Amino acid sequence: MYDKEQMRETRRTLHKIPELGFEEVKTQRFLLDAIAKMDSDYLTVETWRTGILVLVRGSNAGQTIGYRTDIDGLPMEEETGLPFASEHEGRMHACGHDFHMTIALSVLSYYAKHQPKDHLLFVFQPAEEGPGGAEPMLHSELFQQNAPDWMFALHIAPNYPVGTVATRPGLLFANTAEFMVHLRGRGGHAAYPHLANDMVVAASHFVTQIQSVVARRIDPLDSAVITIGKIESGKKENIIAEKADTEGTIRTLSQEAMSLVQDHVKKIAAGIAESFDCEVEVEWGSQYKQVWNSEKVESFIAFSEWSTDVNFEPSEMAMTGEDFGFFLDKIPGFMFWLGVDSQDHGLHDTKVNPNEEAIPVAVHHLIDYIDHEMEKET
Numbered sequence: 001m002y003d004k005e006q007m008r009e010t011r012r013t014l015h016k017i018p019e020l021g022f023e024e025v026k027t028q029r030f031l032l033d034a035i036a037k038m039d040s041d042y043l044t045v046e047t048w049r050t051g052i053l054v055l056v057r058g059s060n061a062g063q064t065i066g067y068r069t070d071i072d073g074l075p076m077e078e079e080t081g082l083p084f085a086s087e088h089e090g091r092m093h094a095c096g097h098d099f100h101m102t103i104a105l106s107v108l109s110y111y112a113k114h115q116p117k118d119h120l121l122f123v124f125q126p127a128e129e130g131p132g133g134a135e136p137m138l139h140s141e142l143f144q145q146n147a148p149d150w151m152f153a154l155h156i157a158p159n160y161p162v163g164t165v166a167t168r169p170g171l172l173f174a175n176t177a178e179f180m181v182h183l184r185g186r187g188g189h190a191a192y193p194h195l196a197n198d199m200v201v202a203a204s205h206f207v208t209q210i211q212s213v214v215a216r217r218i219d220p221l222d223s224a225v226i227t228i229g230k231i232e233s234g235k236k237e238n239i240i241a242e243k244a245d246t247e248g249t250i251r252t253l254s255q256e257a258m259s260l261v262q263d264h265v266k267k268i269a270a271g272i273a274e275s276f277d278c279e280v281e282v283e284w285g286s287q288y289k290q291v292w293n294s295e296k297v298e299s300f301i302a303f304s305e306w307s308t309d310v311n312f313e314p315s316e317m318a319m320t321g322e323d324f325g326f327f328l329d330k331i332p333g334f335m336f337w338l339g340v341d342s343q344d345h346g347l348h349d350t351k352v353n354p355n356e357e358a359i360p361v362a363v364h365h366l367i368d369y370i371d372h373e374m375e376k377e378t
């Protein structure tokens, strides 16, 4: 198995080469090379787009256990100042997928040397941050040929200390929907607003008005979030902008709340077009299913509570999204948080710096847990 030093080196190499969803060419190459070096005659390695599926054939299999890691980075400029910071301009592993991949590779390298009793399917999935690799991968012939009986995955958690694993039965992560709103008016001179049709003002009203959906349309005992993460408009202080493009994401705990919010985003956009006498187009991007932990999570919770190597915390639901929800919609399993102690800078922060000590903790806990699950079946 990888030793601590190899884990650190692997993580740092991956950290330097973040790539966006379905562009993970270097990442895939790196992973394939690392897997090839494991040189085991009971591994079957197949690629699916920029992802990889590795089947570890068990010696006396009664089940197939799936373990998934995501492999893509984010469109962000890293500001950590670390010596192994991203070498790809405008790209960063700011959501821990470099950790996730390193952990998956390390666990795989262990089973490449110690043949498991059951089959293990390692899923290196592209495009979690968007446009979403899980859904098409799940439906691919390749995945279906080796579909696991149950599967699980982890996500780093900056708010928990190293050594902590946290999860809960049922809903863990929210339903998500990306949307883009394009407003088109008439540009002009800053001194003559009455002759133009200002899309900065229209977009500002849109952004403010949609916040009232959460405050006034969602049952206070339910929950929703609407975040506009990007606005693009205008060229100069004295030119009235003829267009504004906004991008946002909706998060809800229920599918009903999701439909309601989406409906109101459309209505408000139409209202803005009417009152500002402009054109509007609402475009929907990827929509992820909630992450729902099946009863299988109980075995992980019990095992983690009993283990002296980790500290188990019952976690709250989170408004983060994860396309692993598509796998869990069809296959029993669960997701859990892994503490990486980056309190000042969280996920999607240009300065997030998770503690690498969490990697061996996760690797050993995963191997112990998988071994325990395989022993139960004998």
Ligand SMILES: CC(=O)N[C@@H](CCC[C@H](N)C(=O)O)C(=O)O
Pocket (backbone or CB within 6 Å): 095, 128, 129, 130, 155, 176, 177, 178, 248, 249, 250, 286, 288, 319, 320, 321, 322, 323, 347
């Ligand atoms: C764990 C995490 O941060 N996941 C992402 C998933 C992206 C969902 C999609 N691109 C969207 O923005 O709706 C997250 O932002 O929660």
